[in-house]
Amino acid sequence: MKKTEAYSTLHEIRLRKETILSEIRNDNQQISILWKDLFRKPEPRKKGFTLANVMNTGAGLVDGFMLAWKLYRKFKK
Template identity: 50%
Template sequence: MTNETEKQTSYSSLHDISMRKEELLKQIRHDQQQMGGMWNEMFRPQQRTRKKGLNLQSMLNTGIGVLDGALFAWKLYRKFKR
């Protein structure tokens, strides 16, 4: 880096240094919040919008699966009842 691109600030008192420190801490916290939000947004699963038909279909599939399991259990019970 050259001296032209570097930003040099002169401080005349401890108060100037503490003010600069507070300003930098605010910037760092703001940047951390932004980066945290972007990170969470990147890895958060997207919300799926479910339609009424899909909910009904899911309930129907589950119900049919339970009924099929019950019928299978009844057939096994009758077969091995002896």
């Protein structure tokens, strides 16, 4: 339950109004940042050599070499 504040002058009301307005602007700014982050496209991945890429390429090369060796041995005769 919120405690209601009693204001005795117009100056107190203006100060409270400015405080609430600044809080609303801060909240709006935070919501705007979160909204933009929610729908932002992810950054593209760099095309560098990662361990997974090296392993995948290596396995493909070994597989290709083995296939070529088997075909060579089969058609050698």
